[in-house]
Amino acid sequence: MFYRETGQFKSKYKEELAAFPLAEDKVGIIILLVIAYVFIPIFGIPGLPFEFTMGAIMIPVFIFTITTLGLNILLGFAGQISLGTGAFMGVGAYSCYKIMTIFPDLNIIICVILSGLVTAVVGMIFGLPSLKIKGFYLIVATLAAQFFLEWAFIRVAWLYNYNDSGGIEGTNKEMFGLIVSGPQSDALTRYFIVLTLLVLLTWLASNVIRGRIGRSWMMIRDMDIAAELIGVRPLTAKLSAFAFSSFYIGISGALMVFFWLGAAEVESFDVSHSFTYLFMVIIGGLGSITGSYMGAALVWVIPVLIKEIGKTVFGFDAFIMENFSIIFLGVAIVVILIVEPHGLARLWQITKQKLRLWPFPY
Amino acid sequence: MSEKNSVIMEVKNINLRFGGVIAIQDVSFNIFEGEIRAIIGPNGAGKSSMLNVINGFYHPQEGEVWFNGEKRPSMEPYQIAKTGIARTFQNIALFKGMTTIENVMTGRQLKMNKNFFWQMLRYGPAIDEEVQHRRRCEEIIDFLEINHIRKTPVGSLPYGLQKRVELARALAMDPKILLLDEPMAGMNVEEKQDMSRFIIDVNEEFGTTIALIEHDMAVVMDLADRVVVLDYGKLLADGTPAEVQSNQAVIDAYLGVPH
Numbered sequence: 001m002f003y004r005e006t007g008q009f010k011s012k013y014k015e016e017l018a019a020f021p022l023a024e025d026k027v028g029i030i031i032l033l034v035i036a037y038v039f040i041p042i043f044g045i046p047g048l049p050f051e052f053t054m055g056a057i058m059i060p061v062f063i064f065t066i067t068t069l070g071l072n073i074l075l076g077f078a079g080q081i082s083l084g085t086g087a088f089m090g091v092g093a094y095s096c097y098k099i100m101t102i103f104p105d106l107n108i109i110i111c112v113i114l115s116g117l118v119t120a121v122v123g124m125i126f127g128l129p130s131l132k133i134k135g136f137y138l139i140v141a142t143l144a145a146q147f148f149l150e151w152a153f154i155r156v157a158w159l160y161n162y163n164d165s166g167g168i169e170g171t172n173k174e175m176f177g178l179i180v181s182g183p184q185s186d187a188l189t190r191y192f193i194v195l196t197l198l199v200l201l202t203w204l205a206s207n208v209i210r211g212r213i214g215r216s217w218m219m220i221r222d223m224d225i226a227a228e229l230i231g232v233r234p235l236t237a238k239l240s241a242f243a244f245s246s247f248y249i250g251i252s253g254a255l256m257v258f259f260w261l262g263a264a265e266v267e268s269f270d271v272s273h274s275f276t277y278l279f280m281v282i283i284g285g286l287g288s289i290t291g292s293y294m295g296a297a298l299v300w301v302i303p304v305l306i307k308e309i310g311k312t313v314f315g316f317d318a319f320i321m322e323n324f325s326i327i328f329l330g331v332a333i334v335v336i337l338i339v340e341p342h343g344l345a346r347l348w349q350i351t352k353q354k355l356r357l358w359p360f361p362y
Numbered sequence: 363m364s365e366k367n368s369v370i371m372e373v374k375n376i377n378l379r380f381g382g383v384i385a386i387q388d389v390s391f392n393i394f395e396g397e398i399r400a401i402i403g404p405n406g407a408g409k410s411s412m413l414n415v416i417n418g419f420y421h422p423q424e425g426e427v428w429f430n431g432e433k434r435p436s437m438e439p440y441q442i443a444k445t446g447i448a449r450t451f452q453n454i455a456l457f458k459g460m461t462t463i464e465n466v467m468t469g470r471q472l473k474m475n476k477n478f479f480w481q482m483l484r485y486g487p488a489i490d491e492e493v494q495h496r497r498r499c500e501e502i503i504d505f506l507e508i509n510h511i512r513k514t515p516v517g518s519l520p521y522g523l524q525k526r527v528e529l530a531r532a533l534a535m536d537p538k539i540l541l542l543d544e545p546m547a548g549m550n551v552e553e554k555q556d557m558s559r560f561i562i563d564v565n566e567e568f569g570t571t572i573a574l575i576e577h578d579m580a581v582v583m584d585l586a587d588r589v590v591v592l593d594y595g596k597l598l599a600d601g602t603p604a605e606v607q608s609n610q611a612v613i614d615a616y617l618g619v620p621h
Contacts, residue, residue, distance in 0.1 A: 012493075013492075013493045013496045013497060013500075014489060014493050017489065017492055017493065017496065204482045204483075207481065207482055207483060207484035208478075208481050208482055208484075210484065211476075211481040211484060211488060211492060212471060212474040212476065212481060212488075212491075212492075213478060213481050214481075215460075215464065215467060215468050215471065216471060218457060218459060218460055218464075219457055219468050219471075221457075221459065222456075222457035222458050222459050222460065223455045223456070223457055223458070225419075225455065226451065226455035226456075226457070227457075227468075228438075228439045228440050228443075229417055229419065229439045229440075229443060229449060230440075230443055230448075230468055230469060230471055230472070230531070230535065231440045231443035231444055231471055231472040231535075232440060232471060233438075233440045234440075240478070287459065
């Protein structure tokens with residue numbers, strides 16, 4: 001009843017090609033932005049401690065949404081599967097660390113973006129097998145990338161500046177007189193930076209996807225032979241997808257270490273993390289930007305909330321809750337995939353479709 | 363149907379083999395600008411292989427393809443698409459995850475060239491380009507009478523409409539030559555009539571040269587200006603529908619002769 005395109009006439013193609021052609025969508029996105037930028041920083045999430053909200057929920061969810069967006073571009077839009085996501089995040093983190101060591105005075109945001117570019121190049125190199133192989137075989141090839149990069153993070157001591165711990169660690173970084181990263185930074189500052197990057201990256205991704213390049217990815221995904229006969233060069237399309245996707249994943253890796261964890265070792269980038277990101281994409285919905293948000297939020301928040309509730313309300317041991325949350329997440333994944341194999345995004349799509357006709361059944 | 367006599371495409375002595383299987387054997391024919399050229403023949407005669415040779419998906423072992431008066435060097439399919447050859451497929455090859463309008467827009471892919479930077483901002487040149495091509499696509503959608511399914515995902519469309527969307531996508535490339543691989547396979551009489559009408563309209567209004575493979579002889583004889591008959595990879599006959607119909611070798615191939 002409240003959500004329908006009836007009566008919303010467009011007289012220019014430009015209006016129809018806008019990001020949110022419907023007035024309801026525009027209002028909705030503005031409300032979401034106000035909540036994210038004003039409501040949560042002031043009030044937090046009702047019922048949860050503020051530090052916990054920021055450090056354990058909002059910042060990681062935003063960072064993992066960037067990861068999921070990146071993986072979704074590759075998997076959902078370009079149809080190329082990758083299990084190297086964890087390692088590519090590592091490439092972003094380690095390269096950001098190196099860039100910060102080499103240019104100590106460089107603005108940290110620029111460091112993060114540069115590390116995204118480095119990851120894009122690495123992703124492109126490991127995307128080369130996709131030109132010849134597809135499906136399961138490509139999974140194996142990207143798995144090789146995962147193991148090779150993990151090995152490099154341990155064995156190439158140059159990457160972590162030959163320190164004894166073998167990990168990388170953020171130092172205090174200032175921007176406009178504020179400490180934005182490192183042990184003394186304020187959670188709220190980091191929240192705003194991560195949120196702003198997320199909004200920007202989402203906007204860029206949705207633009208690319210709706211344009212010529214995004215269409216060339218989807219053409220390769222849906223029918224690669226027809227795509228080639230229409231004039232898409234598989235080399236360009238596939239490698240640009242790998243590069244763009246890795247750019248996002250690299251940025252999220254750098255953000256994870258320098259805006260959330262503060263320090264990281266190779267374990268933060270191992271293959272089990274790759275699987276978690278894959279879960280996020282599949283549960284959220286392949287080929288959907290909204291789905292990337294929902295998938296990352298669900299897969300991250302449910303275990304955290306279960307742990308927190310179990311600890312504070314029922315007083316269970318943290319270790320028990322850890323296992324319980326894994327069980328619960330596993331069950332949730334199975335149930336969601338049975339109910340709606342196309343992920344949460346499709347459920348949302350169906351809801352919107354129903355709302356168009358509500359209260360009438362058809 | 364103007365300028366019947368300028369040759370736009372010519373294949374000369376094409377030989378195509380897959381291992382020991384000879385798919386096409388020494389076939390030559392030409393296509394005039396603006397005509398409807400039918401390629402017919404029994405199953406396995408090499409018709410689809412011929413189209414695949416023309417749009418570069420197969421590379422023949424011997425033979426030459428002349429296009430626009432020049433001998434075409436060996437090219438990849440995406441390069442050949444650039445020269446202005448579009449095709450539809452025997453088994454529908456639409457992009458199933460995309461809507462009708464998106465599918466048609468993919469046909470404009472080669473005509474769009476704004477770089478990644480503008481694409482990311484979707485502002486200025488990129489959006490202008492998008493709007494300009496969208497307009498052309500809407501014209502084609504209008505022309506083929508598929509307005510009502512503009513925003514439907516093509517996977518959920520009925521067969522006949524999918525074929526029409528595929529034709530729209532090929533037309534969106536503004537091709538010089540349009541290759542249609544069995545555009546009417548599996549259609550009922552009404553759908554065939556519609557499709558025939560669209561093919562004639564495309565030919566007359568856009569002046570597009572059309573090469574089509576079809577099994578329905580009534581349709582072929584009505585539509586085509588000239589017909590090539592292939593059988594077992596060899597050229598059997600070449601001429602107007604009337605000539606081909608009265609050719610004894612063709613009748614033998616289709617009806618069979620006692621050995």
